[in-house]
Amino acid sequence: MLVMGEVHTGLLQNSGEIPESTCRDVLQLLSGERVRVSRRPIVYAVSPDLLTGVDCRLPSASQSRIRGAGTVLSRSSITGGRVVQGSSHTRIERSGSDRRQPWSHYLARPGVVEALGKAKPRDLADGFAEEPSADGLDLGAISARFMDVVQSSPLLDRRAPFKIARTRLRWVAEPGEPAIHFTLHSDQMRTVRLVHTGEFTPAVVDLCEDLALHDWLLTALLVIIERARIGGTPGPEAAAKLAPAVDHLLHLWMPSARVDDLLSPYWESLDRRPGFTRQWQSLVDRVRDQLAVHTLAFLREKSGGGAR
Amino acid sequence: MLIFAISDKGGTGRSVTSTNIVYRHALQGNDVCYLDFDFGSPTAGAIFSVGSVARGTTRKGLHDYLLSEVAPEPHRVDVWTESDREGLRTKPPGAGRLVLFPGNEGGGELPAVDEEALRRCVQLFSRLDEEFDLVMVDVSAGRSFTAEMVLQATVRLPSVPFRWLVFHRWTRQHILAADGLVNGADGLLDVGTRFGHDRDKLRDRIRFVRTAVLEPDAAELVGLRDEQRAWLFACDTELRELASRHKVGRTAMLGKIPLDPILQWREQLISDEDVLASKIANAETAAAFDDLAKKIVDDAAWEGL
Amino acid sequence: MTSVNATFGEVAAERRIASAPLSHVSIELGHLYMEDFEAGPERLREQFRRVAPWAGTVRSSWQDRIPGGRARVSTCFLIDDYFSKFSTPAELVPMVLDAAADCDLTIDYIARESACAESDGIELARLVEDRLVNDPPPDTNGSRPPVKESGWLCNGARSPQVGTVQAMGKANRWAPPLQNAKRGHSIFVDVELWDENGGKRTWSCPFLAAVWQLLRLGLLRTDGRLPLRPVMREDAFPDDWESLPAVMQLNPAAAPFSAYTTLSVLSPRFLPVELAVRTILSQVAVDGDVLKQVVARSGGEGIRLEEELVDRISYVFT
Numbered sequence: 001m002l003v004m005g006e007v008h009t010g011l012l013q014n015s016g017e018i019p020e021s022t023c024r025d026v027l028q029l030l031s032g033e034r035v036r037v038s039r040r041p042i043v044y045a046v047s048p049d050l051l052t053g054v055d056c057r058l059p060s061a062s063q064s065r066i067r068g069a070g071t072v073l074s075r076s077s078i079t080g081g082r083v084v085q086g087s088s089h090t091r092i093e094r095s096g097s098d099r100r101q102p103w104s105h106y107l108a109r110p111g112v113v114e115a116l117g118k119a120k121p122r123d124l125a126d127g128f129a130e131e132p133s134a135d136g137l138d139l140g141a142i143s144a145r146f147m148d149v150v151q152s153s154p155l156l157d158r159r160a161p162f163k164i165a166r167t168r169l170r171w172v173a174e175p176g177e178p179a180i181h182f183t184l185h186s187d188q189m190r191t192v193r194l195v196h197t198g199e200f201t202p203a204v205v206d207l208c209e210d211l212a213l214h215d216w217l218l219t220a221l222l223v224i225i226e227r228a229r230i231g232g233t234p235g236p237e238a239a240a241k242l243a244p245a246v247d248h249l250l251h252l253w254m255p256s257a258r259v260d261d262l263l264s265p266y267w268e269s270l271d272r273r274p275g276f277t278r279q280w281q282s283l284v285d286r287v288r289d290q291l292a293v294h295t296l297a298f299l300r301e302k303s304g305g306g307a308r
Numbered sequence: 309m310l311i312f313a314i315s316d317k318g319g320t321g322r323s324v325t326s327t328n329i330v331y332r333h334a335l336q337g338n339d340v341c342y343l344d345f346d347f348g349s350p351t352a353g354a355i356f357s358v359g360s361v362a363r364g365t366t367r368k369g370l371h372d373y374l375l376s377e378v379a380p381e382p383h384r385v386d387v388w389t390e391s392d393r394e395g396l397r398t399k400p401p402g403a404g405r406l407v408l409f410p411g412n413e414g415g416g417e418l419p420a421v422d423e424e425a426l427r428r429c430v431q432l433f434s435r436l437d438e439e440f441d442l443v444m445v446d447v448s449a450g451r452s453f454t455a456e457m458v459l460q461a462t463v464r465l466p467s468v469p470f471r472w473l474v475f476h477r478w479t480r481q482h483i484l485a486a487d488g489l490v491n492g493a494d495g496l497l498d499v500g501t502r503f504g505h506d507r508d509k510l511r512d513r514i515r516f517v518r519t520a521v522l523e524p525d526a527a528e529l530v531g532l533r534d535e536q537r538a539w540l541f542a543c544d545t546e547l548r549e550l551a552s553r554h555k556v557g558r559t560a561m562l563g564k565i566p567l568d569p570i571l572q573w574r575e576q577l578i579s580d581e582d583v584l585a586s587k588i589a590n591a592e593t594a595a596a597f598d599d600l601a602k603k604i605v606d607d608a609a610w611e612g613l
Numbered sequence: 614m615t616s617v618n619a620t621f622g623e624v625a626a627e628r629r630i631a632s633a634p635l636s637h638v639s640i641e642l643g644h645l646y647m648e649d650f651e652a653g654p655e656r657l658r659e660q661f662r663r664v665a666p667w668a669g670t671v672r673s674s675w676q677d678r679i680p681g682g683r684a685r686v687s688t689c690f691l692i693d694d695y696f697s698k699f700s701t702p703a704e705l706v707p708m709v710l711d712a713a714a715d716c717d718l719t720i721d722y723i724a725r726e727s728a729c730a731e732s733d734g735i736e737l738a739r740l741v742e743d744r745l746v747n748d749p750p751p752d753t754n755g756s757r758p759p760v761k762e763s764g765w766l767c768n769g770a771r772s773p774q775v776g777t778v779q780a781m782g783k784a785n786r787w788a789p790p791l792q793n794a795k796r797g798h799s800i801f802v803d804v805e806l807w808d809e810n811g812g813k814r815t816w817s818c819p820f821l822a823a824v825w826q827l828l829r830l831g832l833l834r835t836d837g838r839l840p841l842r843p844v845m846r847e848d849a850f851p852d853d854w855e856s857l858p859a860v861m862q863l864n865p866a867a868a869p870f871s872a873y874t875t876l877s878v879l880s881p882r883f884l885p886v887e888l889a890v891r892t893i894l895s896q897v898a899v900d901g902d903v904l905k906q907v908v909a910r911s912g913g914e915g916i917r918l919e920e921e922l923v924d925r926i927s928y929v930f931t
């Protein structure tokens with residue numbers, strides 16, 4: 001019927017970026033299963049998929065009480081040795097019966113939650129995009145825990161270069177005429193509604209994770225620039241506050257790097273409007289200009305001092 | 309950085325002082341949050357002038373987060389947008405985030421420290437440390453399960469820095485009580501050591517804050533008779549000796565907040581406007597909060613005793 | 614220039630899953646306690662005599678199902694060397710084989726129970742423990758990590774703790790435990806998976822039996838590889854259990870050790886153990902790719918396998 005997911009993204013709690021080998025150790029969440037790593041165009045390491053069992057109310061815009069039972073698929077990942085994600089999703093399907101089945105039934109369908117009773121895809125999707133009810137399916141809490149396992153790893157020194165909130169991106173994917181809607185809610189909350197042609201593929205999950213990653217980068221850079229108060233504080237102070245962006249963020253922007261060719265039009269359309277890359281580029285220019293101005297002033301001061 | 313605010317006695321000024329410290333710390337450009345762990349009486353909302361949570365939240369508060377079976381993220385109140393005080397409702401340029409996590413309205417004390425609540429507490433501290441420069445936790449008064457829980461939680465977060473502030477008034481009873489809470493049998497050091505803290509290191513992370521202090525030479529006392537003033541001086545000297553004998557003296561003190569008339573009348577944040585425009589608050593009080601807000605993160609003020 | 618279609622692959626980023634050779638059915642020809650061995654060859658013969666007709670029935674029913682009667686049937690026997698070590702392989706194995714032969718049974722594979730805990734440095738029991746996905750009681754919405762009692766696994770919700778949650782709050786009263794997918798009334802099962810003594814973990818018998826079933830179903834992998842392969846027998850059996858391979862192939866002409874389905878012919882005294890095994894197995898998440906692989910293989914042979922792996926396991930209690 002439809003697939004729903006939630007991705008949390010945040011800064012790895014370590015002073016510097018961590019090498020590939022440490023990524024592997026940190027993400028080794030399941031014995032006997034390898035951490036997968038790809039190195040081009042940026043090092044991306046991802047834990048094996050893990051399952052969480054749920055049996056609870058499903059979201060519903062019409063507030064209908066629809067019970068769902070099954071499993072949620074989750075994973076943790078680290079991009080560029082610097083950005084952590086916890087990602088969960090599940091495919092909602094109609095159950096053949098309206099009774100809860102023995103658990104082995106659900107484990108034979110990993111990553112599927114079966115809706116017991118009459119569920120309408122549109123109603124579920126609309127409900128999921130809204131503020132979830134307290135007792136409803138909470139993919140966010142699961143994703144948050146998949147971030148926690150990474151962040152609390154004893155292999156990290158916990159001395160992150162700056163404090164920054166995690167962002168949360170909830171997404172719903174349905175089959176139909178291709179479309180994508182990205183909505184910015186509060187400071188940390190975003191939703192994506194995606195319509196794909198044909199069957200759902202795991203590539204959709206990759207796309208949503210990639211969007212979440214870049215949205216977080218953009219958010220983090222905006223926060224750093226705001227904190228620097230360019231123009232409001234003395235140049236050296238502002239420059240010092242901008243430095244972490246240069247050291248830790250600017251090189252991470254690689255939209256669509258892991259996105260399937262078939263799905264890259266979705267990224268392209270978001271890049272046309274609202275224009276993620278355009279905004280990123282202008283912020284990066286701002287940071288670089290600011291640092292250049294500061295360096296120039298610094299040099300002038302030095303050489304001026306030398307001439308006297 | 310986690311800061312735990314505790315006092316032996318109730319009504320010492322722990323909540324008012326610690327909220328003013330986070331407020332000042334936010335004004336100094338840091339992202340801060342305040343956790344109301346005074347579970348028996350969660351009233352921090354009132355001090356931030358957020359009427360909707362003045363006696364705790366009716367949504368999912370910290371009680372739910374720690375104790376209930378199904379509990380999503382705890383309710384966050386962004387003070388810069390939700391305060392009822394006009395002067396607080398716009399974030400001053402350069403200030404950081406100021407977020408309050410209220411307890412549940414009608415919530416009660418923890419009955420014990422159970423493993424599940426402890427795990428959630430560790431998770432909460434760990435997540436907030438990722439996001440905020442400073443996390444102020446109002447631990448309530450006296451020996452409590454809450455204090456025990458946070459002592460255990462910090463053992464499990466070895467790389468998250470934390471510090472304790474022990475608030476007390478400048479009286480004989482309060483000095484003895486504050487000493488007892490830290491150094492006495494089953495005090496912070498005893499219990500902390502029992503759960504795996506290193507006693508000396510833990511002691512280095514504890515400082516005292518004197519609240520509502522009336523200096524014998526304060527302006528308020530100008531009208532006093534000579535006999536009265538002499539008595540006050542003698543008393544103050546005696547207290548000073550008592551304090552230093554009980555390791556609550558100058559070296560272990562991080563700061564003191566003068567008695568302020570408006571705080572005596574109302575628990576509130578003291579803004580610069582209260583000092584400069586309406587002039588209802590004393591400049592010394594605001595300066596003392598500001599100074600403490602700097603000192604809590606100033607390593608020089610926390611060097612070994 | 615027109616557009617160029619580029620492909621780029623990275624070995625470390627791809628996942629490969631080895632496939633296991635599979636029979637149609639794996640028949641376990643009984644299981645014995647130490648006292649049965651101590652009682653001597655006659656007790657063994659008695660046991661095998663009871664097993665033989667059932668094994669024959671299953672063999673012929675599979676032969677009827679498979680076109681040309683070419684059913685792949687393998688037999689196996691598990692010896693407990695984990696909870697108690699008795700005698701030596703050199704003495705015990707021939708005794709078992711002879712007793713079976715006397716009842717016209719061929720044992721194709723012999724396995725050591727301790728191999729289900731660990732073999733060749735691979736901790737199979739850990740591997741399975743890591744893949745337990747707890748059966749969620751109603752109102753489990755993911756906001757909390759699954760309730761786990763360390764070392765235990767149940768099929769529902771345990772009785773809530775009696776006592777108060779917060780000062781001056783309401784106290785919890787006793788309530789019964791509940792089975793999750795109950796029909797009418799609960800049959801609540803709580804299984805001990807392991808205990809620990811002085812830092813050393815001992816896996817429970819049902820847990821190792823669950824690992825044993827998964828091995829026989831060919832559903833376990835480590836790093837995508839098969840965790841163990843049967844080793845062909847040598848002329849003499851060793852004098853200590855550690856030197857005996859985890860799974861030893863005795864019959865050179867045997868069908869593969871692992872199979873689409875399993876049958877265990879056991880004494881009724883194992884009934885509680887096997888209920889526990891079923892409780893465990895219904896909460897083991899087998900790798901999705903491995904599941905698909907097995908379904909594709911059996912489909913290719915025109916065999917429809919049961920979806921749920923607990924339904925691929927059957928028993929005769931005699």
Ligand SMILES: Nc1ncnc2c1ncn2[C@@H]1O[C@H](COP(=O)(O)OP(=O)(O)OP(=O)(O)O)[C@@H](O)[C@H]1O
Pocket residue numbers: 315317318319320321322323324325346448449519520521565566567568569570571572573574575576
């Ligand atoms: N510097 C000060 N000058 C004058 N009054 C003060 C000062 N600090 C606090 N007070 C007043 O003291 C009283 C107690 O303060 P507060 O509520 O902060 O104490 P507390 O230690 O948090 O108490 P409780 O243990 O009950 O939570 C309040 O009325 C408060 O306004």
Ligand SMILES: [Mg+2]
Pocket residue numbers: 322323324346
């Ligand atoms: Mg208080």
